[in-house]
Amino acid sequence: xxxxxxxxxxxxxxxxxxxxxxxxxxxxxxxxxxxxxxxxxxxxxxxxxxxxxxxxxxxxxxxxxxxxxxxxxxxxxxxxxxxxxxxxxxxxxxxxxxxxxxxxxxxxxxxxxxxxxxxxxxxxxxxxxxxxxxxxxxxxxxxxxxxxxxxxxxxxxxxxxxxxxxxxxxxxxxxxxxxxxxxxxxxxxx
Numbered sequence: 001x002x003x004x005x006x007x008x009x010x011x012x013x014x015x016x017x018x019x020x021x022x023x024x025x026x027x028x029x030x031x032x033x034x035x036x037x038x039x040x041x042x043x044x045x046x047x048x049x050x051x052x053x054x055x056x057x058x059x060x061x062x063x064x065x066x067x068x069x070x071x072x073x074x075x076x077x078x079x080x081x082x083x084x085x086x087x088x089x090x091x092x093x094x095x096x097x098x099x100x101x102x103x104x105x106x107x108x109x110x111x112x113x114x115x116x117x118x119x120x121x122x123x124x125x126x127x128x129x130x131x132x133x134x135x136x137x138x139x140x141x142x143x144x145x146x147x148x149x150x151x152x153x154x155x156x157x158x159x160x161x162x163x164x165x166x167x168x169x170x171x172x173x174x175x176x177x178x179x180x181x182x183x184x185x186x187x188x189x190x
Contacts, residue, residue, distance in 0.1 A: 022047070022135065022138075022139040022141050022142040022143065023142070023143045023144070023145065024041060024042065024043045024132075024134050024135065024142075024143075024144045024145070025041075025042045025144075025145045025147070026039055026040065026041040026042070026082075026132070026144070026145065026146045026147070027039070027040050027146075027147045027149075028040075028146060028147070028148050028149070029148075029149040029150070030121065030124065030125050030148075030149070030150040032124070034118075035120065035121060035122045035124070036095075036118040036119060036120055036121060037084065037092075037118065037119040037121050037125065038118050039082075039115075039116070039117050039118065039119060040114050040115070040116050041078075041082065041114070041115045041116075041117075041134070042102055042112050042113070042114050042115075043112060043113060043115065043134065043135070044105075044110050044111075044112050045062050045110070045111050045112060045113050046110055047135050047138065047139075048062070048074070048113060049061060049062060050138065051077055051134075051135060051137075051138060052070070052073045052074065052077060054137075054138075055073060055076065055077055056073050060073055062113065071096060071098075071099065074096070074099070074115060075094070075096045075117075077134075078094055078115070078117060078134075079094055081131075081132070081133045081134045081135075081136075081137075082094070082117075082119075082130075082131075082132055082133075082134060083130070083131045084119045084121060084128055084129070084130050084168075085128065085129045085130075085131075086121065086122075086123050086127065086128055087123065087126075087127030087128065089129075092119045092120050092121055092128070093119070093120045094117055094118070094119050095117060095118045095119075095120070096116075096117050097116035097117050097118060098116050099113055099114060099115050099116060100113070100114050100116075101113055101114075102114050125148070125150060125168040126168070127167070127168075128167070128168040129165060129166070129167055129168070130146070130157070130159075130165065130166055130167075130168055131159075131164050131165040132144040132146060132157075132159040132164060132165075133159065133161070133164040136159075136160070136161035136164055139161075140161055142160065142161055143158060143159070143160055144158070144159040144160070144164075145157070145158055145159075146158075146159070148168065
């Protein structure tokens with residue numbers, strides 16, 4: 001009963017402290033030497049904590065839960081919601097690298113965290129599919145942006161609850177000076 005009370009209290013507190021922008025931003029670069037997609041995913045901590053509480057059915061706080069336990073739950077969440085498949089439909093393996101607090105958001109009332117991981121893509125990104133449904137189960141207006149680099153080629157993908165998947169390599173060209181923070185604001189304000 002105490003666990004349920006704690007979960008309810010945390011969810012109520014998170015709801016009261018909720019923000020109106022439901023966006024994540026990922027930057028990914030394909031490394032042809034390692035044949036991996038190297039990803040950094042920036043998310044609001046409050047959204048991440050709520051997603052992990054819902055998944056694990058227990059309290060998960062970035063500042064109170066042991067790091068190994070918190071990171072293990074992040075990995076489980078990502079394997080369900082940030083999925084890359086090859087041209088044959090085989091799910092690519094995700095390897096956790098780590099996380100760090102987002103310095104730019106430290107001054108704001110709703111701090112973000114950057115999650116680092118790699119996705120094995122032995123055949124390269126051509127023909128690969130991605131499903132980025134991070135937080136789409138919680139927010140109908142969730143937008144997940146992906147800025148993808150392969151050498152000089154820069155592309156941008158936009159994922160939503162209605163359109164959580166896309167083919168890598170078949171996306172519109174991103175502006176050369178794309179700033180992920182600016183993209184969050186521009187997308188969210190429309």
